Amino acid sequence: MQSKGGEMKSKTGGKVMDGSNIMELVENEKVFSNFVDHKFQELDRDCDGNLSVKELQPAVADIGAALGLPAQGSSPESDHIYREVLDEFTHGKQEKISKTEFKEVLSDILLGVAAGLKRDPVVILRMDGQDLFEFINSPTFEPEMLSLFSEIELPGGSLQDYIIKAFEKLTVDQGMPPATDPWVANNIVEPVLKSLHIDPQQPVSQEILLAEFKRAAERVAQHLKEQPAIVAHSQNTFDGSGIKRLLSNKFELDKVSDIFLIVY
Missing domain, CATH: 1.10.238 (Recoverin; domain 1)
Structure with missing residues (x-):
């Protein structure tokens, strides 16, 4: 049974996240723009209309936590993944990014989430x-x-x-x-x-x-x-190998970044 938000009820009474609600969010320009405005304002601590590397850290930490990674600084391997995620926002530079750039990258990631959940729904x-x-x-x-x-x-x-x-x-x-x-x-x-x-x-x-x-x-x-x-329960086992392979390929990340699960 599917709810209005694109969630489905499982036989066990949990909610099945199949990505349709995320897809609806991104495809609705007005709603997604409001969502981005809210997140950007929350992250833009100095209110200069851009996000610095430091201001992006909470968003990167959210992605890492949702992936099940340990906190930054816990291991060289997980820290490498955090850096790769940050680089997708900053294009590997230490410069600030605009709201437009933030929106584009976030859209790519969320569409990847939706694609991944469609193939492998997660039961909450x-x-x-x-x-x-x-x-x-x-x-x-x-x-x-x-x-x-x-x-x-x-x-x-x-x-x-x-x-x-x-x-x-x-x-x-x-x-x-x-x-x-x-x-x-x-x-x-x-x-x-x-x-x-x-x-x-x-x-x-x-x-x-x-x-x-x-x-x-x-x-x-x-x-x-x-x-x-x-x-969050999935029938497939996540061992992190897909993430490392995905983040090593820019084209694949842009088109198929289906591993990220962001909870805002």
Whole structure:
């Protein structure tokens, strides 16, 4: 089912972003111009009618965050991508850019977003712990978890190490935000495990692991109930390789820049 904004409802109750709302924004000259005016005014801190490299940084940071990149300065590889994005706005120079130039580049990027979402829609899910609670209390919980445990190979790993790996193997279909995501790991999984005071010397057996993991999963579900997490979920796995290839080719970026997902 499609809504007026070009979003579609998924079977799981999430919203499917298929790019049509972004396309409508860019193709409506009046609406898009107003959108650009607002963003430009927000970024133009010195009100001189142009954007300096420094003033463009928040826009570049938004793009990086939407791509799932770590903060600037975290790694040479991600910093290279940030620089490439900035160069698309400044054409590789340190000069200021006008509103017209800003609008042209933003239009290219957003049209690329729309094209990418059309090919690979993203489901926006609000995870409130309900699905995770249902999974924990379902008859399939024990056999599924025992199967996942058998896939984990951590010679010398502690009980907590095994629990973390088990969380990483759960999916959004089971009600778990991706535990491999640094934000989820730092703000949900790690605080929960810390609150459980798991004995690092406790032996790892399937019986103990199942009991302790269930206890941890129940805490995570309760955490999500109190502080729901918003997850952008795609069936395709993003590893960043497409971005680096795309940003290395100016023509490809202009015509096919379908990786960027900007949330303003």
